[in-house]
Amino acid sequence: MVVCVCNAIKEKDLRAAVRSGADRPSQVYAQLGRKPKCGQCLAFAQTIIKSQLATA
Numbered sequence: 001m002v003v004c005v006c007n008a009i010k011e012k013d014l015r016a017a018v019r020s021g022a023d024r025p026s027q028v029y030a031q032l033g034r035k036p037k038c039g040q041c042l043a044f045a046q047t048i049i050k051s052q053l054a055t056a
Contacts (some may be wrong), residue, residue, distance in 0.1 A: 003041055003044055003048065004034075004036070004041040007032070007037065009034065011048060014048055015052050017031040018049050019056070023053060025046055028045060
């Protein structure tokens, strides 16, 4: 599933970044070498981050 259309970030990439230590959207974007653009994905990204951290 695509989380960020502007940066073409997929859920699997976001979850991998969290497994590598990112725990905030800004850290995920930095790890992936991207920056939020329109910001509409940030709430969804945070939900996925929380979900991934809860299962870790």
